[in-house]
Amino acid sequence: MLAYFGPQGTFTEQAALGLGASPDELVPYDTVPAALAATRRGDAEAACVPVENSVEGAVPATMDALTEGEPLVAVAETVLDVRFSVLVRPGGGEVKTVASHPHALAQVRHWLAEHLPAADVVATTSTAAAARAVLAGEFDAAVSAPVAVRHYPLEVLATDVADVRDAKTRFLLLRRPGPPPAPTGQDRTSVVVTATDRVGALSELLTELALRRINLTRIESRPTKGRLGEYRFYIDFDGHVAEPRVGDALAALRRHCPDTRFLGSYPKAEPGGAPVGDEEFVAAAEWVAAVREGRGA
Numbered sequence: 001m002l003a004y005f006g007p008q009g010t011f012t013e014q015a016a017l018g019l020g021a022s023p024d025e026l027v028p029y030d031t032v033p034a035a036l037a038a039t040r041r042g043d044a045e046a047a048c049v050p051v052e053n054s055v056e057g058a059v060p061a062t063m064d065a066l067t068e069g070e071p072l073v074a075v076a077e078t079v080l081d082v083r084f085s086v087l088v089r090p091g092g093g094e095v096k097t098v099a100s101h102p103h104a105l106a107q108v109r110h111w112l113a114e115h116l117p118a119a120d121v122v123a124t125t126s127t128a129a130a131a132r133a134v135l136a137g138e139f140d141a142a143v144s145a146p147v148a149v150r151h152y153p154l155e156v157l158a159t160d161v162a163d164v165r166d167a168k169t170r171f172l173l174l175r176r177p178g179p180p181p182a183p184t185g186q187d188r189t190s191v192v193v194t195a196t197d198r199v200g201a202l203s204e205l206l207t208e209l210a211l212r213r214i215n216l217t218r219i220e221s222r223p224t225k226g227r228l229g230e231y232r233f234y235i236d237f238d239g240h241v242a243e244p245r246v247g248d249a250l251a252a253l254r255r256h257c258p259d260t261r262f263l264g265s266y267p268k269a270e271p272g273g274a275p276v277g278d279e280e281f282v283a284a285a286e287w288v289a290a291v292r293e294g295r296g297a
């Protein structure tokens with residue numbers, strides 16, 4: 001069974017199907033932490049959750065749930081184009097309230113101001129939860145994934161709704177720790193570190209990546225929820241833990257920051273950039289091994 005951030009008809013369900021899940025193994029959970037908790041307990045083999053959107057940024061619920069509790073690791077990612085449909089009850093009349101996930105609402109602010117300026121905007125746990133609530137008569141319109149109309153007998157008031165064209169959301173498939181998927185040459189590695197409060201701490205961590213020619217693809221911070229001013233950094237970079245360069249960098253991060261948590265090495269959804277070769281690292285390690293054994297100098 002595969003848990004996902006539901007209910008039925010979310011973008012996340014679409015993402016899980018796109019990652020190869022079959023519809024009959026999918027089980028919806030109403031929140032991201034609930035989907036991850038089911039995976040931690042072993043009720044689900046894996047969980048599919050949103051992690052970042054190109055307009056609204058990180059999904060805080062996912063970031064927090066990845067560091068609180070037993071480790072989970074990403075084994076795959078996928079990226080979806082995000083355009084919304086506005087759904088109403090058939091023959092529903094005037095739209096006085098419009099509901100959706102906060103991330104979705106943030107992506108259609110201008111559209112709502114132009115087309116439904118008098119409507120009250122209400123946040124729901126997901127885009128599909130909004131559709132479900134419209135069906136139940138709680139709100140008049142839902143800003144939903146286009147697929148939601150297949151699950152809820154609603155009428156489409158508008159399609160292709162998005163303030164920013166080409167908006168995208170990235171989703172992760174997470175499992176309990178196990179051997180990472182084999183490297184493909186176009187992989188991403190994710191970690192979370194807590195930088196200590198001193199001059200240059202974060203810059204030292206990033207320098208470890210730069211020194212090994214590792215391309216940083218994302219850095220996000222979230223408060224540790226402990227002391228004010230203490231932050232965790234979520235760092236994504238190109239490469240796979242199986243590559244000597246990347247393994248070396250991870251070891252360095254862990255030396256700087258003993259609570260470094262590995263969040264996975266997995267194939268990139270949108271491959272790009274030439275892979276950086278590991279030849280120099282392999283050759284240098286062989287040279288050191290030879291020196292140690294007295295075979296080289």
Ligand SMILES: O=C(O)C(=O)C[C@]1(C(=O)O)C=C[C@@H](O)C=C1
Nearest residue numbers: 010011012050101103126127169
């Ligand atoms: O509510 C959904 O349909 C989701 O899958 C969540 C989510 C998100 O968290 O960003 C996913 C894609 C869209 O950007 C809006 C909402």
